[in-house]
């Protein structure tokens with residue numbers, strides 16, 4: 001059964017008292033895959049973080065800057081996805097001396113994102129696309145009801161990006177993802193949310209969005 005997970009009703013969203021998006025009305029329901037589209041600075045991250053703040057349950061969040069700790073290994077960065085599942089003593093032990101079972105668990109999600117064998121590499125020594133894969137692996141390890149991600153595949157090619165989104169779909173029933181690749185968004189999403197001029201101007205299925213509708217987002 002479909003459930004409403006978050007609702008905004010005619011709300012103004014912004015930062016430091018300044019409105020970025022005015023009159024936002026939007027509901028996110030379970031089972032939906034929302035792609036947030038709009039030109040740079042339109043307010044995709046603003047909307048994404050607001051939805052994040054309204055959701056209950058177990059949520060995985062992939063920020064635009066990946067939120068990784070450079071000097072730590074891919075293993076440790078991925079393990080962070082489950083830090084709040086364990087007591088401090090266990091996390092400290094894992095930081096210094098990961099068990100074979102813990103390594104194997106993390107290897108499963110690193111394999112799923114194409115990072116097999118890179119678990120011990122400090123993430124600051126990885127490429128931009130590999131860092132995004134680590135951040136996605138961390139979300140996959142976390143799991144949960146919903147994944148929110150801010151341009152999580154912007155540094156990989158289109159084919160790899162589609163594969164990574166498919167990995168997310170296998171784990172998460174509901175997704176909200178800010179994207180810059182329109183074709184990828186149309187191929188993946190069940191619903192397109194278009195932002196322009198400080199408002200949501202498009203809220204429809206990918207097939208309902210005309211080329212003109214999409215082009216108007218990037219004027």
Ligand SMILES: Nc1ncnc2c1ncn2[C@@H]1O[C@H](COP(=O)(O)OP(=O)(O)OP(=O)(O)O)[C@@H](O)[C@H]1O
Pocket residue numbers: 015016020038039040041042043044045046047064178
């Ligand atoms: N954490 C923040 N604190 C203050 N202002 C912010 C913050 N995040 C975004 N803004 C401001 O909100 C406006 C919209 O930015 P936002 O990051 O939501 O757009 P975006 O569509 O995600 O852009 P991009 O595609 O470049 O990431 C911008 O003017 C930006 O400076």
